[in-house]
Amino acid sequence: MRYGDKVAVDALDLTVERNTITAVLGPNGAGKTTTLETCEGYRRPHAGSVRVLGMDPIRQRSALIPRIGVMLQGQGAWSGARALEMLTHIAKLHANPLDVDMLADRIGLHDCGRTPYRRLSGGQQQRLGLAMAVVGRPEVVFVDEPTAGMDPLARRSTWELLGELRDDGVTVVLTTHYMDEAERLADRIHIIDQGRMIASGTPLELTRGGTATIRLVVTKPFPEGAPENLQRALGDQVEVRPISEISLLITGPADHTTLATVAAWCETQGVLPESLNLGQRNLEDVFLEITGRELES
Amino acid sequence: MTGTFTPAPGSAPLAKQVAAQARMEARLMIRNGEQLLLAVVIPVIVLIGGVVGANHVGFDFDQSAIDTFTPGVLALAVMSTAFTSLAIATGFERRYGVIKRLGASPLPRAGLLAGKVGALLLVEVLQVIVIGAVALTMGWSPELSPAALAATAAAILLGTAAFASLGLFVAGVLRAEATLAAANLIYLLLMAGGAVVLPVSEYGGAKVVLDHLPSGALGEAMRNALIHGEFSGGYLAVLAIWAAVGTILTARTFKWE
Numbered sequence A: 001m002r003y004g005d006k007v008a009v010d011a012l013d014l015t016v017e018r019n020t021i022t023a024v025l026g027p028n029g030a031g032k033t034t035t036l037e038t039c040e041g042y043r044r045p046h047a048g049s050v051r052v053l054g055m056d057p058i059r060q061r062s063a064l065i066p067r068i069g070v071m072l073q074g075q076g077a078w079s080g081a082r083a084l085e086m087l088t089h090i091a092k093l094h095a096n097p098l099d100v101d102m103l104a105d106r107i108g109l110h111d112c113g114r115t116p117y118r119r120l121s122g123g124q125q126q127r128l129g130l131a132m133a134v135v136g137r138p139e140v141v142f143v144d145e146p147t148a149g150m151d152p153l154a155r156r157s158t159w160e161l162l163g164e165l166r167d168d169g170v171t172v173v174l175t176t177h178y179m180d181e182a183e184r185l186a187d188r189i190h191i192i193d194q195g196r197m198i199a200s201g202t203p204l205e206l207t208r209g210g211t212a213t214i215r216l217v218v219t220k221p222f223p224e225g226a227p228e229n230l231q232r233a234l235g236d237q238v239e240v241r242p243i244s245e246i247s248l249l250i251t252g253p254a255d256h257t258t259l260a261t262v263a264a265w266c267e268t269q270g271v272l273p274e275s276l277n278l279g280q281r282n283l284e285d286v287f288l289e290i291t292g293r294e295l296e297s
Numbered sequence B: 001m002t003g004t005f006t007p008a009p010g011s012a013p014l015a016k017q018v019a020a021q022a023r024m025e026a027r028l029m030i031r032n033g034e035q036l037l038l039a040v041v042i043p044v045i046v047l048i049g050g051v052v053g054a055n056h057v058g059f060d061f062d063q064s065a066i067d068t069f070t071p072g073v074l075a076l077a078v079m080s081t082a083f084t085s086l087a088i089a090t091g092f093e094r095r096y097g098v099i100k101r102l103g104a105s106p107l108p109r110a111g112l113l114a115g116k117v118g119a120l121l122l123v124e125v126l127q128v129i130v131i132g133a134v135a136l137t138m139g140w141s142p143e144l145s146p147a148a149l150a151a152t153a154a155a156i157l158l159g160t161a162a163f164a165s166l167g168l169f170v171a172g173v174l175r176a177e178a179t180l181a182a183a184n185l186i187y188l189l190l191m192a193g194g195a196v197v198l199p200v201s202e203y204g205g206a207k208v209v210l211d212h213l214p215s216g217a218l219g220e221a222m223r224n225a226l227i228h229g230e231f232s233g234g235y236l237a238v239l240a241i242w243a244a245v246g247t248i249l250t251a252r253t254f255k256w257e
Helices: A032-039 A061-067 A083-092 A100-107 A122-134 A152-167 A179-185 A203-207 A226-234 A256-269 A283-291 B014-031 B033-057 B065-095 B098-103 B109-137 B146-173 B176-193 B200-210 B214-228 B233-253
Strands: A021-025 A068-071 A140-144 A171-176 A188-193 A196-201 A212-218 A239-244 A247-251 A273-280
Touching: A021 A032, A021 A152, A021 A179, A032 A140, A032 A171, A061 A068, A068 A122, A083 A100, A083 A122, A083 B014, A100 A122, A100 A152, A122 A140, A122 A152, A152 A171, A152 A179, A171 A179, A179 A203, A179 A283, A188 A203, A188 A283, A196 A203, A196 A283, A203 A283, A212 A256, A226 A239, A226 A247, A226 A256, A239 A283, A247 A283, B014 B033, B014 B065, B014 B109, B033 B065, B033 B109, B065 B098, B065 B109, B065 B146, B065 B176, B065 B214, B098 B109, B109 B146, B146 B176, B146 B214, B146 B233, B200 B214, B214 B233
Parallel strands: A021 A171, A021 A188, A068 A140, A140 A171
Antiparallel strands: A188 A196, A212 A247, A212 A273, A239 A247
């Protein structure tokens, strides 16, 4: 899949199992939306093939579209249409839609049901977008950044709703650049970066590996060669990776020896730790390990 | 497994979808202040202003001023809805991703188009009722034979087809703001100099050109229908040709997103 000369998504091999929540995780510009829109039949792949429910999203579009639900990233409604009016309209295009009032209650749209779309907050527009995606009782829903712009409460209730969809037999495919969202919600996570899949698995599989991490942030930039010094002091069992000029990620057994070595190293380098976090590796560390960059900047 | 969200996908019958789409679009058009201004307020002002002005200046028509002006004002109303309102609404639908969103709904493209036509006809019926009522109170006495009504309906339908296809063409090639400006400008130019409201015969040497513009053809077809009860085959043919040209241009250039 390319735009002009830029290859947006390349050699992405990805299969989604029915009745699961699959997260496509990656930084902005990784090719998440392009991947989703290719599944939704908005874009024609330049090479390779896409099948959704066994169908070609472009050639069998009219058969496929009624069976899927789509939440676009922003917009997608008449600016003068009221929230519930818009949802009701989309419901009327389907054969067996959900009860609009019930859905509006569940998604928290009732307090703004008579508000024109252009005056809804970003979070309310997101919720309406999600409601429009599920109102037709689809088998598969594609949701693009479902919680972007939502407050924490709305985020949590969106997660609950997506979980309930899965439990009721809907297949959910979502994109996100929030690793906590993917980690909490997804049965399976595909991490993509610059249009390529870089890791894939259940949240447990991805974060497993037994390795603990130490994140060290210091108050002023390290002297030159300092990270290499630390690596030498810690030995082969432990990996030291500079993240920025004031922070390091140390992966390996976070035992007393390691900690003491790190503390002694701080003293000899003349730097003062601002924070020192110990923990299992999370998806952010996985991303960092593979790409050498932070997921969220 | 029967939960709240248990899948039960499917499309509503196409006729139901088109009706829902037509009603929704008509509602939005009527709710929008600027569009309502174009659809009803300006034609009514033109009607009253025209009649008062003609009586004041002493224009010499074959018929009374109100009988001359009303068919033209109805033509103006059709033009404002089918061309200007449709172009502006469609331009912003593209901009705001509405057409993209509807592309992910069961409503097929042909259904969306049919819905738009339905919405135009609904709004035009309202316009005819309001403008007709104002005209009747001002002493309008139209020709109402079956032939006159059939000729009027033919003029309105072909005029709608011609202007709607041209409106979609403009909305398809320009950005939303440029569509807004162009659609209003073209409307103003045709209202002033396009022989919509005033008969072609009032424009002297420009008649040859105006006879072949959709504005002049629709105006003349409406006047012939409602004043003389006559079908005007030539003008209806001009409208049909414009509709064909507009449809081809739109089909070649229109992008749904």
